[in-house]
Amino acid sequence: VHPGGVSRSAKGQGERIYGSDTIMKRLHLDASVICRLDAAEHAFFGGIARATNQMAGSDVCTVIEKRGFRTFFAPTVSDPLFNRMIISTEGDVAEVCAVLDGQFGEGQRHIEVSPGALNQELSSALSARGYAQTQFLPVLVNYADNVSAEEPKLDVRLLGEEDELSTFKKVLVAGWTIPPAELPETLAASVEEWMKLSGFSLLLALQGDEAVSCGILHCFDGIAFLAVSATPPQCRGRGGQSAIDRARVNAAKRANVELIFSRTYFASVSQRNKEKLGLNVAYMRAEWTKLS
Secondary structure, eight states, rough: OTTEEEEEEETTSSSEEEEESSEEEEEEHHHHHHHHHHHHHHHHHHHHHHHHHHHHHHHHEEEEEEEEEEEEEOTOOOOOEEEEEEOOSSOOHHHHHHHHHTTGSSOOOEEEEESSSHHHHHHHHHHTTTEEEEEEEEEEEEEEEOOOOOOOSSSSEOOSSSSHHHHHHHHHHHHHHSSSTTHHHHHHHTTHHHHTSSEEEEEEEEEEEEEEEEEEEEEEEEEEEEEEEEEOOGGGTSSSSHHHHHHHHHHHHHHTOOOOEEETTOOHHHHHHHHHHEEEEEHHHHHEEEEO
């Protein structure tokens, strides 16, 4: 194989891109990969929902999983992350409509439609219920072997002690966009349970003795999701988020996952940070928002 050449992978799922000193496998996206990524993200939020509901002793969060789509919503929280439906593939539009016409449709919900899932029937059904496409949301993906493994420049700790959990919670709540009055106490209190969930790793970045950022890595079915992260406004611009991202990537590579992915907003600082790691925008989800 010559430097700069391209060779097909044995399984036909990608190409190996050869340079002078690196070998990179190019991801070939298809519906099966999208479904795996969507399932991994849903497993993360489903874990949070179960922990929160167990802490509350009631269904503070609701999770619905059907063929081709999944939902996660907390009625008292306005943040889109906690009130979403992800439609992965073409499925039974009638089932989607049944969920939209139920409790899910009572509040300000957001629907994310992955490529290949949107058709005229689904578009008409969403439009008839007051939804309109409002933006595209990038999903950044790459093989773990292709993602940078640089060490973080700040001290990043994997949580395990009670005092660290308390600090993690404070940083997370301070950095979230959710107004404190909307944040259910049980959602914040359930943080202690998150680290007990399968595949969850909670990380805290410190500059000296000050905690400046936090984040969660979730590994599921060979996929690492760079999930929720937060930096309080007064701590931004100090390298905390970059340190968290690098530490999560390194932890994912040690876990021998196949793929690493994240979701973000288009042209955001977060997108640029993820691209610096070696994650690439693989596709865009179309976000539909209820306007009425």
